[in-house]
Amino acid sequence: MPSCLVLGCANFYGRALIELLCAQRDAAKDSWHIRGVDKVLPQLASFPRDVEALYATIDFRMGNLRNPTFLEQAFAEPPGATTWDYVFNFAPEHKFGLAAQAYDQDVRQMSGLVAQLARARGAGVLVHLSSALVYGAHGNARAAEDAALVDKSCELPLARSHAAAEALVAQAAGDGLAAVVLRPALCYGPGDRQNAVPMLIMAQLSRISGSPLPVLWGGDRRISTVHVSDVARAALAAAQWRRTKGLVVFNVADEGDTTNAALARAVGALFGVEPAFHGAAASFLARRLRSAAELAELASESLLGPWLELLAEHGVANSPLTPYIDPEHPYCRLDAHPRGVDGARIAATPGLEFEYRRPRLAPAALRDMVAEFQAVGLWPAVPIPQ
Template sequence: MAASSERPRVLVLGGTGFIGRNFVHYLVTNELASKIRVADKVPPQMAWMNKRHLAAFSNPCVEFKHSNLINPTSVENAFASDDVPFDYVVNFAAETKYGQSEPVYHEGIVHLSENCAKVAARCKAKMYVEVTSGQMLSSEKKPYKEDSKLEPWTNLARHKLEVERLLGNIPDLTYTIVRPAVVYGVGDRQGLTPRLLIGAIYRYTKEKMKMLWTRDLHMNTVHVDDLSSAVWHLFTKGQSGQVYHLADKGNTTQGKISELVSQIFEIHYEFMGSILSTMARVNMSSVVEDINDKHMSPWADACQHDNIVNTPLTPFIDQELLYNKHLHMDGSKIEQTGFNYHYPELQLSNLRQVLDDYIQMGLFPKSLLTGDFQYTPTDDQEDEEH
């Protein structure tokens, strides 16, 4: 391992989020940086971190700076250094919730990223990595590539594409763009975890889990550790101005995810198919509202049973993520730079690890796995189901 003085200095924007915390842990455990500054509006102590991630943030080389990166002054302070500037900068910060308004996305994605990239250019960062979205094109038969004609299918991705385009117009910015597929791993809340929670709910409502569309709907995945190592790899191996997809070799589909979830919770499942799902789409907002309402009540009851007063986990899935849109990506371009995927496909053990971590933290009702909780629907819910 190189001496501390020879290791680079890394600025992690949005570093207490799901991907950011795992990246910080990756840097610390592999002793890759002499200094790591994390800039985020959420302190580590309030970010629902497990012991492993908190330990990484307690490392002497890690500095946390409270930052609202929508504010230009806060961005300047995040980059400020009394000695030498930061060598590498990665931006994980952005509005990540689906179903938000246009002004919220513009400010929390476009304005934020532009602020950060302009300062990175002025500070002459050796490489600035922007993490955007894989939801840039719905392609069923062929995985789409970095140079495909793009048609983003979520409002969030449309704003991420705007960021991608503006980066090329910032003078003196050395940058690469990473478009990840569905990111999973310890600390995930929005990727595959809602489907795990839904599987647990159906185990104890003793119903068959029914899903829209078909088992062949592509939902390509990438492990958060591979995303972390890819960002580090691109700091030195990425070509400025280039876009790199991150999607594992498993060509994950909705069917595969459902099968793994059913194995964990020993439940049965089926797909509504294209015809019935298309009929449901006519009144999609009402259908999605009913689906989420059906899941929230037993989830709340299970949390109450296990005395979980507060948890960031929710089985809620936004309407945009339930359309018949394929997340089907070709993740091979980055391999041409020498990068290797350590998690070639989604496995049962990966999902169990996520669950076990949340159980240990007291954020997931353990009774949903042990069978201690038996759900009894209300009279109103029984009437709805019949």
């Protein structure tokens, strides 16, 4: 009869965890207590109806986790217990393109407060969701958990903030908290609006125009991936396993060892378009751009207009989905900074009992994403090739 506190329960990652916890609760026919906390109402999150309905079955509380007073209220004791068995901090910001101050508040500061409260309240375990963006440049190898992290000189504030947040979690773990840090690779699946979505939109537009799917950078560049359901399963498995005080860190990246070519082929296969890998001249031109921001702007200018026209043609208004690739998106820097991540450790840890159920990126999983977007009115109702 575990008690579960999920911070960030209505974001991309938190939604997947709520789905998993509710399924486990219902299968066990036990009185699990699940409290979900988020600044966004589930009714406003563009969830499918069956997902939205899950939030009516949990103790949902709305509020801003930046606020220390509200955060303390979120930690209020569960019914019949003095503390929480599992605290999942899925609230750290993962959205690209925000100001450094926002990341400092919504990643570093908030995560430090959560870790302090989890320790002070005697929580059974804290599972903290970080990001594999914390790894510094390591060539085209796959980063293991002991690889060097970015430092203060890193120009990406999102990565800096996540690395700083991990340090605060480690500090709380050193003071007696049982804690697990998860570092997911590029994550896709239902609810993703920024990681794989720009590539999917590009392929959709290529399908309509009858042109190949343009792919920049070398096909061998690693950009490891993971399905969001495996991230949720990793979090629950780690929480159920971890009982020793201190910190352990796990990457979460599938076994497929995704490369730029594999990503392009999976996306292209969904829409029936062939990837066209730009040669050395095009990649050289991209490298000559003064910044990743210029590359993102160049891509946006060529794709945004056709995408908006397609949305209007099919009566889709106010879709948050965009082909824009933010300069902090791993793809913008893939040539100089491949994003290989070794996710084997968590599956090999004795007693943890975790395996990847989505071992590699496949067109079928991408199809599920597009189908859900169409069902909730965020993607044009264009037939997807079977």
